[in-house]
Amino acid sequence: MSNKSSSVFFSFSRKLTAVILIFLLISLSALVIVWYSGTLSDLDGEFINRQNLTDQILKQSIIWIDRGISLYELQYVPSLKEAMEMYQDAYKKTGENVTKLDLYALKKEVDAELNGDFDFYLVDKEGQVLKSTFKDDISLDFKIWPKFFAIVTKIRESGEFVPDRMVKGYSKTAPFRKFSYQGTSDGNYLLEISRNVERLLPLATNASYRELLNNLPAANKDIQTIELYNSQYKIVSKYPFKGPDEQPSAEILSWVIRSFAEHANFEVKNPETGEIIRYTHLPISDADSPSASEMSLVARTVFSTEERDREKLKATLIFCAFFIFMIIVAVGAALAGSRYLSRPIDQIVEDIQCIADGDLDHKIRPTGSSEFNNIELAINSLVANLKEMIVSLKNREEALLEELGRRWRAEENYKRLFESAHDAIFIIKDTRIEGCNNAATRLIGRDLKDIIGKELHEFSPPMQPDGKDSAVASRDIIGRVASGELSVIKWDFIKSDGKILNTEAHCSSVLSDDIILVMFIFRDVTELLEMKRRESTAISQIDENLVKLAAINDQIRNPLSSIAVLNELQGGEYEDRIFEQIGVIDDLINEVDRSFVKTYKVRLFLMKHYGIHHTGTEENEQNNK
Template structure:
């Protein structure tokens, strides 16, 4: 009920507010247009009356020019020789004479205050005087204020001299102009128009010189800048003052008459009080809130009375529901006297029976899943990420890590393992979070079985909000499989290499039997010794299988591993270079044997013409590339991928299947990218995190 009342009052308030605001805005705009039209009409009416008076004085001014030009002709067209005071006396009281040169400056006059007045300060009027000087005939002007701030009004007229060097100007100030001025800027008419608009606070009228027509004063700097802007653009300008709820309009009333030089247009500054509009809107909102508050209070009282009557059975049902929620599914919702809650009682009791059955099924399913996972042959463990404590540890995990579940469940890595191993596990979790999965071979040391190789998979488990909730680990002991794979590699390569070296020894010995001199025989024996040394090194690597560390990947210097591979080669004249710096990579301990496999392939493939081999490094994105190249005849295009197949052998090419597999233990890949006929080229790509600068 409360929400309903609030919504209804709110909707009504918003609706009425929008309607009233629209209505007031329309009224304000309409009244504003009507007022400004009335003010403009009043000013134009006054201007029309003054224009009629100006027209009546034009004949009088033309007669005055006849007297003036008679004196001009007498002086021989030289204004300096004219007797202007005599002409003024002849014309009568109120007249003054002005002689304006082509620069717009009054050079001679009977009115000293305006001597040397420069009309270039009034661009539009100077342009008008230039037009008069270059024309012929009589040019009347309006009754206007003097250019000096004397407060007097004069009627002016202009006529160019026959030689168009000067403009003769007559000014006439009649005593009757005092009454005329009241008609020129009649503030009573404007005040009457403004009185019908309640939103107008004040108004002022300015002429085209920027003077206030009521007292001929200049406005303040801010108002003057707006007035000058209106004069320049001859358009109405509006400014807003929202802080003081004011809207100021500078109304431009265009009354320029092309017949006259003076521009009688007016700028009316009108200040509107928009605060009254907001006051009306605020009053509306207050009335609505008052009635809404009263309705809300009444509604709350009624709601409280009804709720007191209805909440008794609800409290009883809630009490029974709390008992059921605590786990007592044998409890039932008691009966109430209210018919409205009978269906609710039956529904809750039915729900309790369903929950009881579902809970039993969940328990059975949980036991089944736990026993199923517990019997799996691989280790499975689960750790909560918020606490870092283990919540599951199956039997296979107990056997692999030789730690019972009772010593692990509920504890963190720091409480179970040594500090170094706990830090390593923390790093593995961070890598799993970064790559969504971490797969690696890991060496552990157990009390019963010693060093073991564990194949680990660590996967983060997310909840519905995409936050990591658990870290799932899967572990498998692959010590025997890893050792067998490496034995196969070493035996396969070593057997082939030893046979090759024995064949070389037999060849040298047969040739030595044909030699008769001691020096020739000694040369063949020296070459035979090189092959024997190679066989010795090969057998030494076979013995390395007894080293437990052989099964665990570790950080190794690429330069050192490549140098060890070169030592296993027999005597040769091939130029072998390694421009690989001091880079280390995380790879299988048999890395030297892997490099030796590539060297052996180069010698077998084209040993007679082979002249150089080089190993270099380069960066590609976030990976490190080890590039192995020789100048043999290369690998045919159709064989580039087949050489990595298991058991492949063709034209002195031995399969590199085990080489690719051993590199793959730590995520390293190898491909052949050379051009046939231009040498073999292998690219070994080491991913990010598997290489680093050497120590």
């Protein structure tokens, strides 16, 4: 029977340990997995934020660089305007007959007079170049650029002189040219002039794009390469610079063309390397230039994922290490719990003897048999409760006596101070302090010069105990005292060290020289209020202890009766010794009953002679009786 019960007990303990272990593993695993997922999500978020920041820097920087180029090009506008006037004069001299217009002679004259290299173009209403000193552009049809054709058509019809931006031009052999346009007076033709330069000026422009691209990797360590493409899908600048002969692949050009066509940004992932490739459309808004739509750029940026992946790997390793450590700790805790639950408890008689000898700290050791399990738990519980109750009663009785002594001494001191008229007195004129005594200065801990002329609420916390604002409450009280409506108040002060001071005051008003003065006589009741709260708490605690003690007596006697019956039924060589120890415990319980009666009499004495009342119910008092 014993072995069977023992095996059942051990099986239960192991199952309980397994359940606790599984619960701990699931809970801790969930927390670690949430942390791990959050870490990976943060790393991805930071990676995307760095890419977005790079795009923002590119867009803003390109706009600033273009503004600088635009300002630089303004130096060519006066010469283009003079050339256009000469062009208009030449057109009018032909009687508006374009067949008689000699553009080469005009070019020679303008180049000599304006000291530059100019080309002239004559465009009809259909947007086709009829004549030009730059042969590659003859027969060029502007309608292949619908937006541009619509703009120059308006210029032709309005007759307004409009300078354009400096561009390379349609022809591959063309130099950099700054164009200007103006319609003829009859509106039939568009006169176009270009001033030719060897390179896009200023010389620092290319360096500006290159410097921008060279500095971006310092701001984003994920950048591998950056390329800038113009509207003709040619590379303007790139990082790192590997030479001018390197050409983009067809796939790259297709994404660049799509970005220009849709004015949109695209993101592509390289399946082999895992790199992220972004195609970012960089618009340049220049509403005054006909070629503004062709000035935009597209940036192709390649971002490496190696740094992000290294951080993810690091987080994964930390997660795995922590998870393994968590498993080891959980298994260790489960094994320790299993060993603890399987300890033998066959020394119960010896343990009872140790307790009977006065060693209340001694615990009943488990025997491993479920037959004595209830006895073990009952005795351990009643001994622990008995010990705790005895210690608690002694400590609380000592604390109560000490508190009562402090209360009596404090009340005596308070009476002597009050009878010697050392109360704090404040004289108020209007709402400000007109005068006060030394007790008042000591009360709020400030010098006389710091008090005179101030208001009461300036030495008070923001709010009074009744929840009113101190400034509003002080003025209201002064008005009510002056009218005779109020004679006693409660008021809180705040001392110079920040301590809150509870006071009571007797109030009265005095008429002096047709001026109503209000007098407050304050006394400090902070300690008195605190003592009353502690007294009430102490009496309530005594009532609670009495109820608990009565319950414990019943809880102890009932298990003792069960033990006596079980011992008589089982018999054995320890029967007499167990009966002997039961008698000893019964004597201890009787001693507790006598202490209960004494404590209850002390409580009645305090309530009768000191006027101390508790907050408990009358039902509890009847139960204690």
